[in-house]
Amino acid sequence: MKQRTRELAAGYRISRVIRGGWQLAGGHGAIDRDQAVDDLIAAFDAGLTTYDCADIYTGVEELIGAARAQLARTRGARAAASMHIHTKLVPDLDKLATINRDYIRGIVHQSLKRLGVEQLDMVQFHWWDYSYPGYVDAMGWLEELRHEGAVRNLGTTNFDTLRLAEIIGAGIPLVSQQLQYSVLDQRPARHLAALAAEKGLQFLCYGTVAGGFLSEKWLGQPEPASPLENRSLVKYKLIIDDFGGWDLFQRLLATLAAIGRRHNVDIATVASAWTLTRPQVAAVIVGARNQAHALANAKVMDLVLTGEDLAEIAAIHAESPGVAGDVYSLERDRNGRHGSIMHYNLNDGRT
Numbered sequence: 001m002k003q004r005t006r007e008l009a010a011g012y013r014i015s016r017v018i019r020g021g022w023q024l025a026g027g028h029g030a031i032d033r034d035q036a037v038d039d040l041i042a043a044f045d046a047g048l049t050t051y052d053c054a055d056i057y058t059g060v061e062e063l064i065g066a067a068r069a070q071l072a073r074t075r076g077a078r079a080a081a082s083m084h085i086h087t088k089l090v091p092d093l094d095k096l097a098t099i100n101r102d103y104i105r106g107i108v109h110q111s112l113k114r115l116g117v118e119q120l121d122m123v124q125f126h127w128w129d130y131s132y133p134g135y136v137d138a139m140g141w142l143e144e145l146r147h148e149g150a151v152r153n154l155g156t157t158n159f160d161t162l163r164l165a166e167i168i169g170a171g172i173p174l175v176s177q178q179l180q181y182s183v184l185d186q187r188p189a190r191h192l193a194a195l196a197a198e199k200g201l202q203f204l205c206y207g208t209v210a211g212g213f214l215s216e217k218w219l220g221q222p223e224p225a226s227p228l229e230n231r232s233l234v235k236y237k238l239i240i241d242d243f244g245g246w247d248l249f250q251r252l253l254a255t256l257a258a259i260g261r262r263h264n265v266d267i268a269t270v271a272s273a274w275t276l277t278r279p280q281v282a283a284v285i286v287g288a289r290n291q292a293h294a295l296a297n298a299k300v301m302d303l304v305l306t307g308e309d310l311a312e313i314a315a316i317h318a319e320s321p322g323v324a325g326d327v328y329s330l331e332r333d334r335n336g337r338h339g340s341i342m343h344y345n346l347n348d349g350r351t
Helices: 033-045 060-075 077-081 093-098 101-115 135-148 161-169 192-199 231-243 246-263 267-276 291-302 307-317
Strands: 005-009 012-015 017-020 050-052 084-089 120-125 151-157 174-180 202-206 281-286
Touching: 005 174, 005 281, 012 017, 012 084, 012 281, 017 291, 033 060, 033 291, 060 077, 060 084, 060 101, 084 101, 101 120, 101 135, 120 135, 120 174, 135 151, 135 161, 161 174, 161 192, 174 192, 192 202, 231 246, 246 267, 246 307, 267 281, 267 291, 267 307, 281 291
Parallel strands: 017 050, 017 281, 050 084, 084 120, 120 151, 151 174, 174 202, 202 281
Antiparallel strands: 005 012
16 A cells, blocks of 8 residues: 655655645635535545645635644544644735735734644745745745744745745755646656755645546547636646647546556546656645545545556657746746736735
8 A cells, every 4th residue: 555644844744645725715615614624524534634725715724723623622632733734825926025024924823823723834935926036035034933833844835946946045944845746747847856856855736637627527528618617727728738739638638547447546546646656746735625525535645556557657748748847937927828817916806
């Protein structure tokens, strides 16, 4: 059986599948609070003992905090302590020029309050625009909070290789970076994986099922026409285009489906398990709309892909030009195809 946990830092182990929280955000529709808490605990029971949220995910820190509190009440402090929560700190684009220590400390203490904890297991920092140089200072202020005990571990989100090297060079003890990494998008392998290996940094990966495109739903289907149903599908359809287009994507889906049949799992499970085989990858972050999805996601941790499986996927990759650039470089170009659909001021609801 594949190992279900990974040591991310000394004495700190996480589940290799992390329960994503973005689907619980207010922008995704009405949330039944009691059901959401039950679903979060069901994920814990299935082995997804690590959770991902963010200051910008409306209501999600509070929901995960409620689930942790319920664990403490019903199963004791030890069970609650084994539920690890990673949050993100994402300043709005409009705030970058004026970021200061008090701003950073205020968001961290807001997350502590929302989650109902005395220490955040992980804060992952994101920065929209490198023309504003304050990201190293901001990481330094987070390091102060780590020394004070408010934060246990520090990570980043979507930094490119050059800037990540700059942050590490400033003496910030990063343990991980959250980034997009999938069977369609291998940008982290191009440059960043080598730096991560050298510095002992591990990856926490989102986008492993490409917003649902990597599923039986799309196998054998014609290329969808615009407009697509939601912004997530638009985002990942652009990745499919850059991967090599719809025909090559269909061949990839067929290959993943054939592998899935050999292991009695679905396409999404194969796709996420493939990402777990990549160097420096500690975990994948997956969403779950209900308890059944949480149970299905847990299968990712138990699937061991064979050499034959990996070779079949590699044969498809050999025909792909690959998604261009370093980590998140396409998304940072606000005038480009990828960046033009991003939302940059998520705390105040503006784009």
